[in-house]
Amino acid sequence: MLERVLSLRRPAQYSEEGDDEDDESKTRKNISFAVRTTQYMNKIGFLRPCILLFLFLLIFSLFSPHSRNLVCISSYQPSSRMNFFSIDALDSDFGYLGVPWCRSKHGRTVEWTSKDLLKGLEEFVPIYETRPIKNNMYGMGFDHSFGLWFIARWLKPDLMIESGAFKGHSTWVLRQAMPDKPIVSFTPRHPEKYLRKGPAYVDGNCTYFAGKDFVDFGSVNWGSVMKKHGITDANRVLIFFDDHQNELKRLKQALKAGFRHLVFEDNYDTGTGDHYSLRQICDQFYIRGGGHSCFPDSDEARIRMQRNKFWEKAVDREELCGPDGAWWGVRGQMRDDFNHSNKAISYVEHFQNSRFVESVLDVYWELPPVAGPSLTHQTRYDPARAQTPLVEDGRFGLFQRLGLTRLENSVFNGYTQMVYVQISEPGS
Ligand SMILES: C[S@@+](CC[C@H](N)C(=O)[O-])C[C@H]1O[C@@H](n2cnc3c(N)ncnc32)[C@H](O)[C@@H]1O
Structure with a gap:
């Protein structure tokens, strides 16, 4: 879901900044994005504890064994199948x-x-x-x-x-x-x-x-x-x-x-x-x-x-x-x-x-x-x-x-x- 949100945003960000492909402009875009992010974080400072808690829960759920199984078996890709057979998952299969x-x-x-x-x-x-x-x-x-x-x-x-x-x-x-x-x-x-x-x-x-x-x-x-x-x-x-x-x-x-x-x-x-x-x-x-x-x-x-x-x-x-x-x-x-x-x-x-x-x-x-x-x-x-x-x-x-x-x-x-x-x- 997070990945989808990011990938939907990326083209919008590029169209805002123009389609210049060279490395320097990429860096510039990143700087301006970082600056804008910092400004935005300052504006929503009062929400910081909630955001931190949300990020912690997100990271925890991604790395817990239960969710790893769900992630591994949710797509029908040979590579994810091999991931599915990671040694610790084998016994339970x-x-x-x-x-x-x-x-x-x-x-x-x-x-x-x-x-x-x-x-x-x-x-x-x-x-x-x-x-x-x-x-x-x-x-x-x-x-x-x-x-x-x-x-x-x-x-x-x-x-x-x-x-x-x-x-x-x-x-x-x-x-x-x-x-x-x-x-x-x-x-x-x-x-x-x-x-x-x-x-x-x-x-x-x-x-x-x-x-x-x-x-x-x-x-x-x-x-x-x-x-x-x-x-x-x-x-x-x-x-x-x-x-x-x-x-x-x-x-x-x-x-x-x-x-x-x-x-x-x-x-x-x-x-x-x-x-x-x-x-x-x-x-x-x-x-x-x-x-x-x-x-x-x-x-x-x-x-x-x-x-x-x-x-x-x-x-x-x-x-x-x-x-x-x-x-x-x-x-x-x-x-x-x-x-x-x-x-x-x-x-x-x-x-x-x-x-x-x-x-x-x-x-x-x-x-x-x-x-x-x-x-x-x-x-x-x-x-x-x-x-x-x-x-x-x-x-x-x-x-x-x-x-x-x-x-x-x-x-x-x-x-x-x-x-x-x-x-x-x-x-x-
Ligand atoms: C899956 S094949 C057998 C495969 C074989 N045992 C092998 O290892 O290669 C099923 C066979 O059962 C036969 N068959 C169909 N009806 C049958 C019946 N009533 N009695 C015996 N064989 C039958 C079919 O003609 C077919 O040859």
Whole structure:
């Protein structure tokens, strides 16, 4: 504001004094301005204490940490974004708005630690560099490729099943994790079709239910598929969903078939995405970091408005809230099948969905982003709604040691809270 006032005044001052550009005249103008200022200050001498107090408050507000954040995030400039990542602001950025999560039946979590994940990252980077599909637009980027590889390698399943293969990148990732185990892939268009136009991956030890053989995951004759692959224990199977279907529907179908280990690639945050996700389902008022306010004057509305300017996938209050303040799912809708289907659900229904999910969950684990945005330069997901990354902002040395500097920035833009869940029948 002050800057605007000054910049509005400057031309007036020059027009008063003429347009002479040389240094001497500039000095002269400054002197005459100083003299006039002194005369003016003498006239308003009685106001001096108030002016001093005002100046003190102005300076204090400019340098207080709270206002620095507001100043930094108020303009959409790359330079101000870097300022935003000044070291002291980093810690508070992750999870700033709250990161909801699904409660499991007995509070169990995964066996692996962040140390295991970092060790895995170091191993995975050179593998990822050999990927056949370099530009996997509309498919998985680096974060989720790493997550899927790590989970599959840790669990060592006897059979891997994927729903949604596109050009075959995720099939390739599963193959890197388990070189000798069979894969079953359900996908409407066979990845070999993409080979005609460019890079794709077709696996030699994968049974494809694609093209005219395509069957939806919910209609598969599992007895026959398991028998064909010599699987007697469904606990030894890992299911990977990247098919943009309602995850509640998929969870129920997997439970019915007796599967226990599931990975959902696109675990979309509330207000985003084309299908109802576990993250959305568990976004509830009784969960820390969950539930939303649709009041225009709320703190959340103010914070969201700022963050929306920075992060492509961050939603502001208008985008988050549908009719009658319905924020759950996407504006009160349960989306399915790439949003080809969407159904308005009541808050009670949404609440009951979360209670159901909690009743079958043994483990819920969201993959953290591999590294902070000041390192990856990703601009899509809002760190305020994500777990703390494996390589935190400011740790450039570690980022470099892990080989992550060798990857293009664009591969870090696809993070959508991939989640690993372990499930079992309610009451068990
Ligand atoms: C985002 S892409 C998958 C990307 C892939 N996993 C990767 O990492 O590159 C979604 C895929 O789901 C497929 N799809 C659509 N409906 C499906 C269904 N009902 N079951 C399985 N796949 C489906 C689409 O044809 C598309 O290939």
